[in-house]
Each structure stands twice: as C-alpha cells, then as structure tokens.
Amino acid sequence: MTWTVSVIFDHMVVDETYHFEKEGEAAKCKADLERKYRGQRLYSIKMEEVE
Structure with missing residues (x-):
C-alpha cells in the first residue's frame, strides 16, 4: 500500500x-501543505491510500 497527498x-x-x-x-506532508495553503480558499489538501 502507498499513500498519495494531493493539492x-x-x-x-x-x-x-x-x-x-x-x-x-x-x-x-499533508499537515505541512495545509499550513502552506492556509487562508487560500481555492486550495484543498487530500490524502488517500492507494493499493
């Protein structure tokens, strides 16, 4: 299993x-990206498990 984090x-x-x-x-990584894009409403961060 691997994980992906997408902006x-x-x-x-x-x-x-x-x-x-x-x-x-x-x-x-997800937490770091959420801090980076905080306050920018057009961006969201998603973490998924991939088989």
Whole structure:
C-alpha cells in the first residue's frame, strides 16, 4: 500500500501530487501543505491510500 497527498485547486483540478510508502510521512506532508495553503480558499489538501 502507498499513500498519495494531493493539492487540489478550485476543488476540482489536481495541482500537485506526492507519493509515500508510509502513512506517517504522508500525514506529515499533508499537515505541512495545509499550513502552506492556509487562508487560500481555492486550495484543498487530500490524502488517500492507494493499493
């Protein structure tokens, strides 16, 4: 299993995607990206498990 963290622009278009082998690394990346894009309403961050 791998994990992806995606930055989604305007809640429709994937702007950036990062891939991780460990859930903990993906969660840290998600938290860092949420801090980076805080206050920018057009961006959202999504973390998914991929088989």
